[in-house]
Structure formats: C-alpha cells, structure tokens
Amino acid sequence: MPIEIRQPAEEELRDAMHAAEQGFGAGITDEDWERERITLPAQRAVAAFDDGRAVALAGAYEFELTIPGGQVPCAGVTWVGVLPTHRRQGILRRLMAKQLVDVREWGEPIAALWASEAAIYGRFGYGLAVPSATLKADSGRYELRDDPGRQGTWRLVDAATAFDLVRPVHDHVRRARPGMPTRTEHWWRNHRLADSENWRRGASEKFYAVLELDGAVAGYAIYRVKSEWEGGFAKGVVRVLEAVGTSPAAEREVWRYLFGIDLTTTVDVYPFDPASPLFLTVRDPRALHMGLHDGLWLRLVDVDAALRARSYRSGQPVVVGVRDEFCPWNEGAYRLGAEPGRTDAAPELELDVADLAAVYLGAFDFAHLARADRVRELTPGALERASDLVHTPLPPFCPEVF
Template sequence: MTSTLSVRALEAGELRAAHTLFAAAIHRGPADDAAWARSAQLYGPGRTFGVHSGGALVGTVASFPSELTVPGGAVLPMAAVTRVGVRADHTRRGLLTAMMRTQLEDAAARGEPVATLRASEARIYGRFGYGIATRARNLRVRADPALLRDDAPRGGTVRLLAREEIIPVLRGVHARIAHRRPGGISRTDGWWSATIGRRVDVDREHVIAAVHTGPDGDDGFAIAFLEGSSDFTERGLEVSDLHAADVGATAALWRFLMGIDLVRHVSGELRPLDEPLELLLADPRACAVTGHADETWLRLVDLPAALAARTFGPAEPVLIAVHDGFLAANTGVYRIADGHAERVGAIDGPVRPELECTAAGLAMAYLGDRRPSELVATGWWSAPEPAAVPRADAAFATAEVPWCGTYF
C-alpha cells in the first residue's frame, strides 16, 4: 500500500490540518485560534511533510531550524524535528519511515548535518538512526533557603521580571549562554512564543521569572509555575526552565526559588545530570532525585561533516566502521587522530576497522554522553580490536556532561 502513497511538502494552507493531526496522535484536541496563532510560528516554509490517502492527510512530520553545540565549541546548523504523527487507522504501513527518510534528505540538502528530536516513545526512532545523546534527571527539594550551606557560592543578584519583560529578556540571556556546553541549542522566536508565550500570555498562568546578574551582566534565569493545590501552604513550585552560566548563578537561582513564601517544595524536570544541587546543601537528602529521562535524540545526517566539526581528545589513532542502513552515504570507515576525524574508506575496503557501530550507536557517543567502552560492553558497538576501546574512550571524552535544556 505504501507504494501508492507519496510524501510531499505541505502548503501553508495545510499546516493547521497537520497540527490537528499531530495533536490527535498524542491524544489532544485541536488548537483554538489563539493557540494556533502561537503554534504556527514553529512551522517554517517547506519544512512540514505529509502523506495523503483518499484526499485526507494521514501522516505528518515537521522541523524548524536551530543550531547544536558540539564538543569543542562548534555550533552546527540543526533540524529540530517535531510534531510527528500518523493517523491511528494508518499506522504500521511504512508512512513514518517514508516521512523520516524524506525529512532527513531535506535536512541534508539544506546543509544541516545533524537533526534532533524529543521522543514520545523510546522504541520508535532508533531504526531511523537516532540515538540518545543527552540525558537528564528530575528532582525535588524542600523549599527552604537555609538548606544551602553557609559556604556555598552565593552568586550575584536575582531580580523578578514583569510579565511583559519575560520573553524579551530571557531570550537574550539564553542566546548568550545556551552554547556553553555540548548539547545546547538555539531557540527561535517561534519556540519562545509557542512554549513560554502560550503559558504567559494566552493561558495567563501565574509565572515566576527570575534573572541572575553576575559580574559580566545577566548570566542565568529561571521560569517556574505553581503546581496545582487548594492548600496555600502545601503548594509546590515547578521549574520549567533554568539555565545558568556557572555554579554561582545556579546556586543563587535555586536559593531564590527555595525562599519563595507559601511554597513547600521546588521540583525541576530534565535537569542536567551534573547540576550540583546536592553539593550546595547542608542536608543533601533534602534533594530527592525522582527520575531520569532521555533528553536529546540525535541523528547524524551528514556524518563526515558532523565528525569533522567536533574536536576529539588526544589519543592514538582509532578506526571506526559506521553502518547506516537509512542514509547509506554515511556508511564507511572513519579515522580519528590528532583531535580530528575523517572518512578513510568504504566498508569491506582495504582499511580494516578496529571498532564498528551503527549510526544510532555513534550518536550516543558523539556529544560525550556515553563512553565507547560502555557501548561496546552493552553491544551497541563491537570491537574487532579490543585494544582500540581505551583509545576511543580518550578520543570521545568531553570535559562537561552534555545537556540541552530545551524541550520542543
């Protein structure tokens, strides 16, 4: 049946229908006019694809342009993949595979060597070459600023923003600090409008937006909303967004949030694995980790370009064969040496690899989230030459844990 169906870029007049289809796929109703006006800003020209059957739209996938920070500090053009949905009566017919292939080919044609997404289900995207490249944790801490150690960093000053200041100010702060570590991405105006703007301006939720100012100016911010409760003294504060340039700014923002009156606890989702909140507390048990989650799913679209863009640690040369059954042009043997990577041959050519992996397996190591030795031990990679594994660990090592902190 899939041979009779074709994927094509949707026209502007078809985008609201695509959004409605996506909403139904995640069990939500259609957007009203105000919500659609916000959501429409994330649909870029020519970046939404669909499949029709019997004159009706039955599948869709979209992306918007962004940028991804990779180890070494380079910032790569990126396709931020989102709003993927297939109508319930057309699933498991190859529609998603066809749309994914078209979308990745489009990203390559646009000069975007990487794509990322946030997965609603963890078993879907690996077959398209996506791998988990950053992870995060959820936590909950008692709301008491006295819990922070007396000798913990205090940072600079924290100020609250008026509602009309929130997006203009935070957009500027995020742009200055987002690319400080691998995994960080840029945010478009459409992202701000469709996510934060919707809650602040359309839904008119009570919002706490705070900015930290250090010696060099604004260098951190937090956005928090109240959790639902009828008891004023038992309310929780949900931190939906917190970015800080250093530990001092991080400590000051958490101290501020934990000191807000009539709040029993403060929770945060998808926080960095290395955020040192427990180390800032006199009682580290006051901070409970409530869960861990995958964050960035990364697809290396143009593998030679992506590998050439990041830097690698000092290590003796290592040869890695990468198998990509979805984008065959990426398949080949790559040599990492002297802090750089290059393609040196075809699979089954004269250059014999020491390690082998799939595109998804390589994506898991690319930003530094997983060590090659972990991936070899768990079967994601194979090691025809086991002596190459420590060299690969040294090459892929990064100074910081990768993290994005932007949900889309």
Template sequence: MTTELRVLDPIEWDRWYGVLELAFGGVAESPEERRLWRDLTEFDRSLGAWDGDLCVGTTGSFSFRLTVPGGASVPAAGVTMVSVAGTHRRRGILTSMMRRQLDDLRAAGEFLAVLTASEPGIYGRFGYGIASYSLRAVIDTNRVRLAVPEGVDGVVLRQADPAESSAACEAVYARRVSARPGMLARRPGWERLPLIDPEGERGGASPRLCVLAERDGEVVGFAHYAVKPDWSFAGADGSVNVRQLMALDPVAEAALWRFLWSVDLTASVRVWGRPVDDGWQHLVDDVRRCEPTLRDALHVRLVEVGPALEARTYQAPVDVVFEVEDAFCPWNEGRWRLTGDAKGASCVRTSDPADLSLSVRELGAAYLGGVPLTSLAAAGRVRELREGALVEASVAFGSPVAPWLPHGF
C-alpha cells in the first residue's frame, strides 16, 4: 500500500468529506447538514488516507460519554465517517485506518470504541460486536387500540416550535441518559442534531413538528414527528413518522403516544430507532398489526479488556476467568479474572484455569447487557470450560432494561 495516513487538517475537510459523500452514493448533503458535521468534526481524532494529493479514505471518532450497566457514564470513542474510495478497494486501507485508530485510542487511555454500521458485516473482523438493537414498527392506528394508564388526562400537551423548545427537550434527554445502557450524553453542539430537517429528505412529509408533555408547568416529555399526508379511494391514509420520543415517566410517555395515535387524517404511526423493550408494545391490543422488526444499532469494541469490564457493574455477583482471543489487538489476549457485583468490579490478568472461552467480539456484544452470553454460546461463539460459569456470567452481565442508542452519529 502506497497511501499515507495522516491526521486531518481543517483546510482539507471539504475534500475529505466529499470522499465520504461519494462512498455513500454521491448525493451531496444539504448545506445545513454539512455545517453541522464540520462543526462536530474533531480534527485531531480524524484520519485521512491519501494517495498523493488524492484523499482515498476517511475515518474519525467523537469523544463521547456512554452509559454502561450500573448507570455510570464512561468515555467512549464514537467511530464515524468511515469510507474508502471505490478506486482503492482491496488495498488494506480500511484495515490500516482501523489499526491506527485503535492504537491511537489505546495510547490515549480510551478503553471503549463504539459505532453504527452502514453494513453490519464489516466490523466484526476488527473486534466489534453488536451490543444493542433498535425497534422499528408500522402501526395500523385504525385497528390497533391503546390502553393507557391512569393519570394520562392530567398531562397537558402543547404544540411547540422544535427550535424554540430545544432546551426543554434537551433537559428531558439529559435526565434520561443514565436510565439505559448505550445512551450518549450530548456534548455542546449535539443539540443541533435533532433539528436537522432538510426538505430533500422528508419524503413528502411535513417539516419536523414538536409536541411537549407538561405537568404542573414542567416539561416532562416531548415528541418530534412529521406527518405525511396520503389518500386512498376510501379516504385519508396519512402516516405519523415519529423521529424522537422521550418522557420522564410512563404516564407522560403514554400521553404522547396517545396524541400521535390520534393525529387527524392519518391511519398509521411509523417508528424506528426505538428500544426493543419500548413500553408502548404493552399498551396495544394487537401487536401483530404493529409489524415490529429489529435492526442492529450500537456495535461495541473493548479497546482494553480490563478497564472496560471494570467500568460497569454487574447485576449479580460474578467471579469468572475468561480466555480472550483478540488477533487484531493482541494486548487483550489471554486470561482475565472478572470479579464484581452491583457495587463495582475488578478485572485483572491471571494464570488461573479459564472458565469461559470467547473472543473480544463476544465481550463487546454482551457488554451493555442486551445480548446474553448464553445466546452467544448457543451460536457456538462462547465455550463453557467450567460447569455453571456460563449462566453465572450471563446473569451478571445482564441489564434490567434493554440498551438503547437514541440517535446515530
């Protein structure tokens, strides 16, 4: 390979980002989107692959904080903007960028990397495991009824301008970040992301709308949505496209769902990117007509096994020795003893016999508590070497709520 990898210079951003746009179909983003992503780009964490004066590869990472089981918010590199020019495939450029990125993260003392994948088959070979899933549904609101809990009528709903109500919505988001593993604390600048609404990407729907849920004058929830009008021979057949919905309690959340169910001239509610254990699934009288489907969401990579496993807590006491395989980051290979409970954990090197054998990819998949080790073992990806160790570790790694990534990056 004759290409050179180097840290991105701000004056090169337009050429660098143009390579990314071309790799994703060549359709230029709106000026609003480009401004946002340029402003959010962390140049010292971004790499370009250059063939002479030609940029042929891109990658970067955001310095996030990620909620892990137990509620702690820990540093995590949000890997993003990964592309290789079609003219330079099969030259090892992607591998070299992933190698340099993980080496840099380790040198900086960062022990977790996360990403969302355009194609989920790409990143397993670099040690990433799918740690959370998202729920999509197309709900026939003409036929599906909601049974809402008591108190919903006490929630006041108010239509609001998305930009003007941004601070109130962000305050709700901030209060919910610690509630679920996989959520990202929004750094300054990221509050602009929910407001990006280019006309060319609406697919015939309205501009983004916002409704606030209030109780005693306090905003306790919000929904961002758009309405796509449509008509059939029988009459109105529009849809409500839910972009984001969050509330501080189940009653406020149910009030928002009821509102979306009842938008005039619509026959369906379409949701995507929701947690797999979303509460509305237990309010409906016919889940089949909601057509729920799953999709991979957050992929997790343990850059440093010991610090990563120590950063979270465990919902049951655990004392287990892992035999870890990690060809791409060999500093993680070998045996690690994890001891922990709901108060804290320790993970250190050991020469004791292994209880479970797995790769770092499986540890990444199980890390947020949404993918049981027993499920990975059923696929042959975890081997039990001490009887009882698999169930012990699987229960300990679990989370009482499903991990959730509310937005991409």
C-alpha cells in the first residue's frame, strides 16, 4: 500500500499529532490536544497515512514575522515527526514538498522553523537566518562594569495580570527587531504564559516578574527556579524563558534581578539573544558561558514577494540569480534595493535560495556568504554593494521556540 500524503481530516488530526510526538519518543496528552487543536487546525497540517493510519505529520502555525522594515505572513513550521517504523523512506521529503506548495497557495512568502537537528532542513531550501545563544552563567561572578545603582521596582504577578502587563512591552520591542513572530491572545495564554506540569522538568512553576521604571512597566522576566543543594549549600538554577526590557536601563535591571535570586548559583537562558547588551555590560563576560547555535531557519517560499516586502538601505540596486531545486517556481533573477523583485536583468551575484534566506533578516550579509564560499560574484564590487543594501541596525532575534 503506497503512503498517502494529504491534509488530515479534523477527526484524524489528533492521531497524526500523536504519531509526530511518537517520532520524538513521546505522545500527545489531553492538555496538548486542547491547546494545539486551536493553534494548529487541520487545514494547516499535512500528514502521511499508511493504509489509512496516520504515520507522520508536518504543521504550519499562522504567524506574522518581523522583517527589516515591517512584518510579513509566515508559516511557522512545527509538529514535524515520522513514526520510527516509517523513518528514512522519504516521507519527510514528501511532506516538505506538499507543505511548501500549500504555504505558497496561502500567500505566505516565507516559512520558518526551529530544527530538532540542524542538518535536516538545508536540503529543502531553509537557511540559517537567526543565530541563537545559550547562557549557563555563573551568578557569583555577575558584576556590572559601570554600575549606576539599582533602579526601578519589581513585583511578581499571576499569569492573567502578566498577560495585561507584559504584552505591550513585548510588542514594543518586537516592532524594532526582525525575527520575532506575532503572538495571538491564544498563544500568550496557552503557550507563553501557560504552565503545564509536563514542561517543568523538575523545576518550579513559572514566575512572572514585572519591572517598573519611573512608574511605567519597562521590562519583565518569565522564569522557573530549579532548586538544588550540595553539601549543605544551595546550588539552584534560574531557568530564564524570556527576559525583556524596553531600554538599556530596563535590560540592565532585568538581568540584575535574575542574577540576584537567592539560593541560586546559575542563570540558564535559552534562547538568549546573541546581540544582548549583557555581554558588554558585565565585568566578566566569560563567566556568562555563552554558546552560539543555530536558531530560526528560514525558507523564502515566494522569493519575489519576500524580497519586495523587506526594506533596503539606499544604494545602487544589485541583481542576484537564485537557484531553487526544491521550489523551481523561484528560479530566476531578482533585484535588491530600490524597486526590488523579479527582473530580466543579468545577475551580478549567484546563490542558492537557502543562502539568500540567511541574509534576509540581517543576521549575515553577502560578504559573510562569500567567505563561506556560498555566493558567486559575477560583477566585481557587487558583493560589497549587496551587503550594504541588506544591512540592518540590529541583527534578528527570535525569542519563541515553536
């Protein structure tokens, strides 16, 4: 019986999600189902069926993602899993092919995902667009270089109050930062602020701490505490899920708070913003134990629409030739800069669609690609001009692992 690839019916979705979770060595609970049936309706999913039984799934949340100069509809690829009985038979490849056709039809120019393993998605045209960091910082060595003194006041609130207080702070920061997905009210309440027992991994419930500076909410932290003792001494870990401030002072105070929690010796942050000012504000940056990883992978599903949606710095436009074996509708030449989009002009640079995705949000530029031998310069000087055009004031950051 051949494997059938298609959208699951509503009544098939739960089984398909269960199959995907079994791919991860787990299963779906009633609580997961109640949350996900709203975030991921059947029409945003594609599943594989063997003799009518779901054996794999790939889903796509409906987001808008911030890009340089605005935001654009984005398929948040998620719930990708194949049963261990059916792995390495080409099912993922077929799911990816169908999903990208669907995303294009929905009019979403880009798709994005966090990969369980970084080697999987390049072959489907995904490029590493947002690096992400981890911190396992030694709290005992935390000290600011130039400390103006503690500012502001803190209070711990419940999830419902956090929803009212922290959402505007997040939205404020989001406007200026490429790489951040939108959060609906459902997402805030059932994902970010929700606190399932299954997510705790031996740590406390979630704490929602809100910072006020000059009478206004200016930052917040969402975290758990994992309590540990050794030889009579506390060695607890603060697990930071999100730390946000709207100004340099607010960011400084958010980290000061997290590093100052009693009975803890480590601040563990994931995902941490590699461009966070923390690295430059502490006296001992090595003690942050920062590690750099891949974060958000991006797929330009409709290259023309994606390139027209973002902004560029002023300068002479550059024509890039794009190869795209997996989505051949994208093959061709595109202009970057003024009046961006598809063109008949001759390419001055040539690269793969995954590498164009790596520069799209501003994490890398064409000079970075050239040093990695991932772009060909056909017209001398085009690399430098193109790098200038895509430069952004801030590199992207994605605080949401989905």
